[in-house]
Amino acid sequence: MKLMAKKGAKGLVLVVCVAALVGCSLPRPGPNKKEIFAGSVLKEGDAFIVSVNSRVTRATAVTPAFGFGSNFRNAGVVGSDTIAPGDILALTVFENVKDDPLLGNTGQRVSLLDQVQVDGAGFIFVPYAGRIKASGQSPEGLRRLITQKLDSQTPDPQVTVQRVAGDGSTVSVSGAVSGQGVFPIERPTRTLTAMLARAGGVAIEPAVALVRVTRGSHTDKIWLEDLYANPALDIALRAGDRIVVERDTRAYVAMGATGTQNRVPFESQTLSAIEAIAQVGGLNSTTADPTGVFVFRNEPAEIANSVLGRSDLTGDQRMVYVLDLTQPTGMFEARDFLVRDGDTVYVTEAPFVQWQRTIAAVTGTVGAATSLSDSATSSSGS
Incomplete structure (x- = not known):
């Protein structure tokens, strides 16, 4: 009699546990395919759900283009010899006199003007030649100009100009x-x-x-x-x-039944969906549903209209692109479909995973309840 009561108690516990689990949701990484499709505009949701094909791939293939104006x-x-404000010049003047040179001391025929900096307005000052415009000139042009300025004051001056790029x-x-x-x-x-x-x-x-x-x-x-x-x-x-x-600061978010769930930076100028999945370790082989690879994106109206064959949409549109890797061209579509900055790549779990999780939860709950019941029976018997 006690044995029958014990079995009846276990059966009651099992029924109660299954009923409780049916009435609630078990933990999972995100929505399933059915729940995502329930958010479609066709079902009074706020997102357009689009299966990826070659036409969709072409319409959405937008990559950032950078370049110089x-x-x-x-x-x-x-010009490597063009003098600019801030440059440093070294001027050397050879005078064809012995006793009374214009720039040097008596008997000094060579005068060196080192570290002459071109001012902000582009001028330099040379004794006896005055303030001379140097910026925009080549060293040879400036040499001739200084020579002309000094020629009337000292016989046959010989001038050299060397430029060092300065500030x-x-x-x-x-x-x-x-x-x-x-x-x-x-x-x-x-x-x-x-x-x-x-x-x-x-x-x-x-x-x-x-x-x-x-x-x-x-x-x-x-x-x-x-x-x-x-x-x-x-x-x-x-x-x-x-x-x-x-x-490059672009990144996407990987979630669901992938090798890892994270914000992932781009590793190249363009990134396909298959590369994005591979970048996070691929699909989880024990839980992923290869028919449920989704890319969530806010799409500009121009592209959304092109994808949907419409012309009435304005403003950014919520788009969910669906990739089925089990289709004959599924891998090719995933290879060609480009992921963009800010996208969320989400992989749903296979349906049997939730069933396995339910069975495991029921089994564990029944085991715990049975153990508790056995303990209560033992206590009452004693």
Whole structure:
């Protein structure tokens, strides 16, 4: 009789546990496919759910395009000998006299004017020649000008001019480079790539490196790989340019039945859905549903209209793109579909996983309840 009562108690516990679990939701990493589709606009939700195909892939294939505007591209290379404000000059004057030179002491035919800096207005001062415009001149042009100024005061003066790039002909290089600093624009460093090399090169992976150049109030940037691949993009530098090398800040969020759940930075200029999944360790082989790979995105109205074949949508639209990796072309679609900055890549769990979780919860609950019942029966029997 006691045995039958015990079995009846266990059966009652099992019924109660199953009923309780049916009436509530077990823990899980996110919504299932049915719940996602329930949020569709077709079911009075607020998101458009779209299966990815080649047409959708083409309509959504938008990648950030960077490059230099015409004000950068049309600036010619500064002549390596062009004098600029801030440059340092060394002037040497040879006078064809023995006793009474114009610039030197008696018997001194050679006079050296070292460390003559071009002022902010572009002028220098030379004794007996006066204030002379130096900026924009070549050393040879300035030499002739000084010679003309001195020629009427000392017989047949011989002048040499040497230029050293000074404060006025410099650019700053900072960010992810091996050697940050302020560097002069000299003959070997008149272009952007040459100046980056002068700074020790880029200190991050080229695939995620962006080079930003600010000239005056205008700023443009370019992918480092594009800069290296196309010599025509290698702009000429100007005094005062500010060069910053920075890492690409784009990222997406991976969630659900993937190898890891995290905010993941891009590792290249373009990132496909299959690469995004691989980047987080792929699908979880024990829980993932390969028919339920979703990409959540706020899509600009122009693209949303193109994807949906409409023209009436305005403002950003909530879009959910669906990838079924089990379809004959599923892997190709995932390979071609581009993930963008701010996307959420979500992989649903396979249906049997929730069933297994329910069975495990029921079994564990029944076991605990049976143990409690046995303890109560033992206590009453004693």
